[in-house]
Amino acid sequence: MVTDAPRGLRAMLAVLQDSARRRKAASLAIALGLEALLLLLLLTLGAQIAGVDEGKEEVSTFEAIEFAAPPEPEPEPATQDTPQDPADPQQPQPLPQPEQPRPSPLLLNPQPAPEPPPPAPSQQPETPQPSPSPKIAAKINPGRTYGPVDTGNPRMAGDSERVGTAPNGEPLFAARWYREPSDSELAGYLSTANGPGYALIACKTVPGYYVEDCVLLSEGPPGSMMGRAVLAAAWQFRVRPARIGGREQFGSWVRIRIDYSVRKANR
Template sequence: MSSIAVPPPPEASRTPLAQLRERFGTRAVAIALALLVELLLALLLLTIAPKILSPPDKTVPLKTFGVSPEPESAPEPPSDARPAAAEPRPSARAQPRDAEVPPTPDPVVADPVPEPPVLLDIPLSRMPDISTLPRRPAAGPAAPARRVAGPPAPGPDPGDSRRVEGRGPNGEPLYAASWFREPYDSELRGYLSTARPPGWALIACRTVADYRIDSCTLLDEYPDGAQIGRAVLAAAWQFRVRPPRLRGQYQVGEWVRIRIDYEVGSTRVR
């Protein structure tokens, strides 16, 4: 099989753009086109710019205004129909400065002359006798001073502890003991085993925290020498007693009086 070679077209039949592309290449043609477009834009701007930058044909003339005081209006001539009292008074501007009105002095007012008193001619026979006039009654005895009652003295609170006879070791007041928990027979039986019933012992103790007592001392016992007081003092560390209550408050540290009765086969606390 044979191939036929096609000869290139002659240069006369090719366009200028094709000739430039073959001679300078594709990039040169693009640069030339860009320069041509910029040249056309510059010509367009130069054509439009004179119309934008040219000043307007007509100018607005400036107007000037003058400021001058208004002329004063001439006073109206007096009319026959208008009363004289209604005529306008001349203004202060029309009066000259030299013609100042002197101040009017205050009028002097003389003090009024008192008139002499009128004397009545009363004969002595008509004058009353002073000795016959009623006298002021003599003052009687002074009334006793009225006693003003003040507020009543505050009495003891119904819930306060009862005060009992006797004193503590240093003269402290004693209050009746209020048991927080009465001692059990088993707590007293071992200590009272050496005592001789029947009888009783009376002791005074100081209250401390946790419903306990300490510093107990013997006040009295019956019968003498029965050893009941010594046994109660030895067992007092187990007692649980409330502090005395004064004015509604518990007073820890106050002294209480405790009595223990010991009978045959039983004990009783007070």
């Protein structure tokens, strides 16, 4: 019995030592595995970073080869081959002129030297005359041919003259300006027409001395586009309505004629 006790202790000690060795071996294996895994991770990240850098270098190299060709060397000027002489080149000496023979003092009546011909008068360049430039202007004569002119006070003026029938069948009267349009107001529209010419239109008067529903009656010469230009500019016409019984009748139809002429203005 006494001899069996030490054997049991030795066996337990051996088991404990064996388990301690196994734990150390397991810890060592785990540490080595972690170090190997960390090393593998570092290598993988380094390879990826190196791959990105290499890709950038390849792209930059491709662009340089594709778009930037090396310039050809320029030939050196031929003057560089010859050495420059620091000294100034010697000017050629002028040859001595032979002396002119002096006239003899024995000649009592020497012939006078002929006078040089007078210089020809220099011809001044002719100044080109400025050519007249065409100037577009509108000539408005509604009262000369169609209806009486404005006499001042509209209440004292007589009734308007009837000159025809409106497009809707109502009476058509001669027009009288409330305010004549200026040349600047008509120039932009009449510049599209082929002047000189005229246009005759019929318009309905509305309050405010404006017109609407304008219709082209005639134009001349045919194809001059005068009617289209005058109809486009009619929105700014200020015309008095027809006077019937001493009163202005808004809504009445009036006839308006616009003459278009071309004047030449000298510069």
